[in-house]
Amino acid sequence: MIDYRVYYDQSTGTWTELDAGIIQKSYTTTISLTQGHTYAFKVQARNTVGYGELSAEHSILAAQLPDQPSAPTTAIDGDNVVITWALTDYRGSPITSYTIMIRESDQLTFSESLPTCDGTQTSIVDTRTCSVPIATLRTAPYNIAWGSGIYATVSATNVYGTSTVSLAGNGAVILTVPTEPINLANVPSLTNGVQIGLTWEESIMNGGTSVLDYQLWSDQATDVFMPVISNLAATSYLVTGLSVGDSYKFKVKARNAFGYSEFSDVVEILAAQVPDKPDAPVTTFDRTTVVITWTAPFD
Numbered sequence: 001m002i003d004y005r006v007y008y009d010q011s012t013g014t015w016t017e018l019d020a021g022i023i024q025k026s027y028t029t030t031i032s033l034t035q036g037h038t039y040a041f042k043v044q045a046r047n048t049v050g051y052g053e054l055s056a057e058h059s060i061l062a063a064q065l066p067d068q069p070s071a072p073t074t075a076i077d078g079d080n081v082v083i084t085w086a087l088t089d090y091r092g093s094p095i096t097s098y099t100i101m102i103r104e105s106d107q108l109t110f111s112e113s114l115p116t117c118d119g120t121q122t123s124i125v126d127t128r129t130c131s132v133p134i135a136t137l138r139t140a141p142y143n144i145a146w147g148s149g150i151y152a153t154v155s156a157t158n159v160y161g162t163s164t165v166s167l168a169g170n171g172a173v174i175l176t177v178p179t180e181p182i183n184l185a186n187v188p189s190l191t192n193g194v195q196i197g198l199t200w201e202e203s204i205m206n207g208g209t210s211v212l213d214y215q216l217w218s219d220q221a222t223d224v225f226m227p228v229i230s231n232l233a234a235t236s237y238l239v240t241g242l243s244v245g246d247s248y249k250f251k252v253k254a255r256n257a258f259g260y261s262e263f264s265d266v267v268e269i270l271a272a273q274v275p276d277k278p279d280a281p282v283t284t285f286d287r288t289t290v291v292i293t294w295t296a297p298f299d
Contacts (some may be wrong), residue, residue, distance in 0.1 A: 002046045007054065009040040033062040035092035063092030066156040071169030072100075078133040081172045083117060085154045087128060093158035097122075100130060103151040104170060105143040110153055110168075113137075119154075128158040134174050146208030149173050175208035178254045185267060185298040187236070191299050192246035192273040199236040203261060211254045217263070221246040242271040 005020035006027055018029060018041075033039065038061050042054040062157055072085035098119030101110035112118075117130035124130050137144045143183050144150065150172040156163045183201045190197025202211055214229045216237055228239060228250075242248065251263040276297035284291045 002048065004046065005051075006045050007042045009057070010034075011038050011040075011155075015042065034132045035062055037062050037092075038189075046051075057125055061093060061159070063090075063158065063160055064094055065161050066090045066158055066163040067208055068164040069098075069131075069154045069156055069166040071167040072152050072154050074152055074170050074172035076134075076172050076174070077131065079134055079176075081134060081137060081150050081174065082131050083152045084127060084129045085166070085169075088156055089162065090156065090158055091160075091279075093160055095125060095156045095158050097125060097157045098128070099155045099157070099162070099165075100124075102132065102137070102142060103147065103149070105142055109141075111141055113142075118159070134176070137174060142173060146174060146176075146205060148208075173208070174233070175258055177259045178203040178207045178256050179205045179263045180262045181214065181252050181254050184250065184264045186269045190238055191269065193271055194242050195238055195240045195270050196242060196248060196250075196271055197236070197238050198250060198252075200252055200264060200268075201235060206254075207256050207258060208257045209258070211256050214251065214252050214254055215260065216252045219249040221248050223249070225249070225251065239241075246271050246272055 003020070004022040004025070004027075006018040006022065007015045008018045008029075009015050018215060019027065033208070038059055040057045040059045042057050044054045045052050067089040067250045069088040070086050072083050075082050075084070083102075085098075087097075099112070100112065100117040100119050102113055102117070103110050113132045115121075116132050116136065116260045118124065136142070137150065145272050149170045151168040153165050153168050155165045181200045181203055183199075185199055187197030187199050198216070200214075203272065213230070214232045215230045216232060216239075217225045218239065219225050220226045221243065229237060239248070239250075247268055249266050249268045251266045255261050278297045281292050282295040284293075
């Protein structure tokens with residue numbers, strides 16, 4: 001065997017001699033290739049008799065692994081965290097999928113949230129965005145606490161393989177309104193015919209930021225609720241100016257920097273108290289009978 005010559009086709013259907021006189025059984029092209037184009041190659045061998053037939057063609061896409069994506073961003077959208085990233089240079093081979101990883105509470109481990117952030121889905125590949133419910137991030141394996149930032153990474157895959165993983169990006173902090181106050185109840189030691197004492201406890205979850213104050217509502221014994229007081233820092237209140245013997249309904253909600261919670265359970269309390277002490281009874285004796293009488297106290 002004397003040498004070889006190589007032909008190529010630039011996806012045009014026309015074969016052009018690329019080089020000849022090649023001694024080795026390998027060749028590196030020095031021509032300028034266009035990224036993303038498919039090239040076909042054939043080889044022809046020569047001996048002392050002459051050139052033989054051309055080989056079968058071999059096609060190859062001028063491409064490589066995608067570049068490392070830039071760090072994604074995270075943002076709150078209602079009850080979800082939205083992860084968004086930019087299109088990276090895919091180096092001639094379109095991106096077929098992404099791998100989106102979210103950081104867990106140990107701040108070291110990253111894991112996928114499937115199926116909500118399944119980077120093989122066409123819609124996610126096309127839009128480069130996915131959403132994860134905050135409720136999902138609050139549970140295993142993430143266990144992210146209220147008030148924490150949400151960090152994510154992205155890697156891109158094409159037919160040549162998967163890119164380097166991006167740096168971790170963030171932006172979202174899972175903050176929300178509090179849950180409703182609990183254990184709204186009467187304070188019997190304060191309640192009487194013209195006033196009702198109330199107490200309650202802070203929400204089970206404050207939404208990631210401190211509860212600022214409370215708003216207490218009452219139906220004013222009419223079944224139509226109206227605010228009694230707002231911007232109340234304490235978890236108790238004495239409602240005055242009530243009518244003896246009427247029943248009043250109450251509910252309360254909490255506020256943090258993001259807004260008000262839902263209302264607590266409604267409690268219904270009678271504006272009343274134990275009766276006054278009766279006056280001393282009067283007794284009379286009639287032969288074999290003792291009659292005891294007294295005056296009814298204020299009830």
